[in-house]
Amino acid sequence: MVDLSLLSKAIEEGNRDKAVQLTTEALSKGASPPDIITHGLQSGMGVVGEKFSSGEYFLPDMLMAARAMTAALEILKPLLEGTSMATMGRVVIGTVEGDMHDIGKNVVATFLKGSGFEVFDLGNNVPDKRFVEEVREKKADILGLSALLTTTMPNMGRVIKALEEAGLRSSVKVIVGGAPVTQDYANYIGADAYAHDGGRAVPVCKQLLGK
């Protein structure tokens, strides 16, 4: 098996050029695209997530790592067409209605993508109805809700109620987060889980799906 540890390290360091070079080399040495993704790219992003949560890494480190991963994936994308790569799970994510903030949500989406989840990012200011429609249509395993404001935070509870009314609540796990959100608040509105940041969201989502 081709050693992909250097590629993983290049992602961890956010080195886009090196990530592209090592991905190309790994392919030429016979590594399969799924192996490159799992043992090179996702492995590197996993380390970034851990370092982000522990406080060693910051937003720019995460952005550079994600950019390096995206560049490497561009090389692999044509080779993956027609193949089915196993995903960790399908996640619909967005910032709730009335809230225009999206950095925290973007960080979570990036880490989830980098960890093998299939992510459908609905953006910010997302109406309840849209969350329900997308959960149904995408057959989501997890719904991620974000709010930065105490004013919009209650809208997360409203989305959970809308899922109940649509008969979808039992089919999807709901994880919430955002600056004013706490574990107590997650319990209060009936969410399944809370994550303080993007790095922590990954193990929580894996746990929610029993992985």
Added chain:
Amino acid sequence: MAMTRKQMILAAARGEYLDKLPFVPRIDVWYNYNVANDKFPEKYKGWRQTDILRDQGAGTGQYRFWAVVREEYRDMEVIVTHDEPYIMTEYRTPLGTIAKKDVFSRYEGAWIVYEMEKLFKSEKDYPIIKYIMEHTIPVENFEAFRKVRDEVGEDGMVMTGAIGLWSAPQRVMREILGYEQFFYELADHPAEVEELLEVMKDLERRKYEVAMGCDLELFNICANWSDDIQTPVFRKYFTPWFKEVTDFLHAHGRLAMVHIDGEMRRLNPLLRETDIDVAEAVTPAPQSLVPMTEFRRELGDNMTIWGGIPSILFEPMYSDEDFDNYVKNLLKEMAPGYRFIVGMGDNLPFDGYIDRVHRVVELIDEYGTLPIEI
């Protein structure tokens, strides 16, 4: 003669000893939301924000006002179009035209806008943005400020500054480029980003010069941070700017304040290195990761802390007993209580209990005599 609430705030900001803790709440999110949606408690329908706070026994509280300086433009055409809730602004300059799109949020009252579409779109915009900054003229906005200050009076504080909410580096990061784009650009085009920062600082220096014509005592100089975003660039871009602005304000007999209602664990030691007088909207656990004892320890004894009660404590999910216990514990944690102004991190939520403002007043009457003895 007893000090007014404003005198107490300024004395605490200067590090003077008081005999009782000041409490200065902020309720404009709650107030604006209920005005916009006509959902006031029956008793307060038609009341002014300042009168509601007086009724709660909390003076006139904090009153937000954008800035004592406003911007005018020369040698360019600025076209503003309103299409509620959006505001489109187009800057037609000799170097080219660029535009931004803002949106009002009824969730935070009419004065908050978000940049849906930033001014910066690509590298070719740098010279145009620099041109706009260089041809922006700061002018007095004192009359509007004084009108608000007259309403607030001596029983509260108008929270404002020379330049709106953010400092020069924060404006470039957040308003002009957006955080993610800022870090990409800093990696790809560091010289252009740094040049833009310098041009922005020049503009803000001119604003501070104009602002000195106004008798505002306490200036907000920056706001809205999170340690995972600002920490990597804080010492390089924020600290020198804060030192410069704070030195300038001190030389003119004024005080400097920052609004810090985000995660602060990694920023607190850096903030301590500045000479800022007041850290306002301090938001401890459970709404952030940082307990108040850590804020006090990390910010040191030369910075006044204003805040301590997270917004979420005003939510119905916490009982009155939970709330009272939190406040009592907060007062103990902050003993002996000097350089401390009790406040919110950062606002009363739209569905928060307004009567808890009065509970804080009562608890301070009972336990807030200084020095607090444990």
